[in-house]
C-alpha cells in the first residue's frame with residue numbers, strides 16, 4: 001500500500017509526573033481500516049488516543065494524521081486537522097444540561113457558519129443514522145446507556161470526519177446494546193468509508209469489528225495482527241489477556 005496512511009504514530013513517548021506512560025509506541029492505520037487497540041486497564045490506551053486526537057502533546061515522537069504531524073503543529077493549524085477526526089469519548093461524555101439536538105450540533109456551531117435549517121438537517125440525518133431521529137428534544141438523562149453512546153457517535157459524525165476514534169465504546173453496555181454499537185462501527189466503515197480506531201478491553205467487540213488489533217501492555221505495543229492472528233498468538237501476555245477476557249464473559 002503506497003497510499004498515505006490515515007494515522008501514522010511514530011515512536012511516541014508520553015511522560016507525566018516523572019512516569020513514562022507511553023514508551024515509544026508506533027502504529028500505522030491505513031485509510032479505510034478499522035484498527036483495535038486492546039489491553040488491560042492502565043496500559044495506556046486512552047493516553048495513546050488522546051495523543052492521536054491532539055488533546056495532549058506527546059513528550060516525543062510523531063503523530064501523522066493524513067500527512068500532518070499533529071504533535072508538532074501550532075494550535076490554529078492543529079484545529080484544522082482535528083476537524084478530520086470524530087471522537088467518541090468513553091461514557092459518551094454528553095453535556096447533561098444540553099438537549100440531544102444541542103449536543104449533536106455542538107461541534108457544528110463552533111466550527112462552521114451554518115444556517116439553522118442546515119444544522120437541523122445535519123442533526124436529524126446523523127441521529128437517523130444511529131437510529132435516534134426524533135430524540136432531539138430529550139436530555140441525556142432521559143436516555144439509556146446505549147442511546148447515549150449512539151448520540152455521542154452522531155455528535156462525532158456531525159462534522160463529517162474522515163477518521164473516528166472510539167474510547168471504550170461498549171463499556172457498561174449489555175451484550176445487545178454492545179452489538180448495536182459494533183454494528184454501527186462496521187457500518188460507518190463499510191457504508192461511509194471512514195477509518196476507525198477502537199480502544200477497548202472488550203475482546204469480543206474488537207474481534208468482530210476490526211481488521212487489525214494492537215495489544216498494549218504497560219505503555220508498549222507488544223503484539224499486532226489480524227483478529228485471527230491475535231487469537232492464535234503465542235505471546236504469553238496476549239494469551240493471558242484473552243483467557244482473562246473470556247473468563248470475564250462467562251461470569
Ligand SMILES: Nc1ncnc2c1ncn2[C@@H]1O[C@H](COP(=O)(O)OP(=O)(O)O)[C@@H](O)[C@H]1O
Pocket residue numbers: 016017021039040041042043044045046047048
Ligand atoms: N495526566 C496523568 N497524570 C498521571 N498519570 C496519568 C495521567 N494520564 C494517565 N496516567 C496514568 O497512565 C496510565 C495509563 O492510563 P490510560 O491511558 O488511561 O490507560 P487505559 O486507557 O489503558 O486504562 C495509568 O496508570 C494512569 O494512571
Ligand SMILES: [Mg+2]
Pocket residue numbers: 045046047
Ligand atoms: Mg482508558
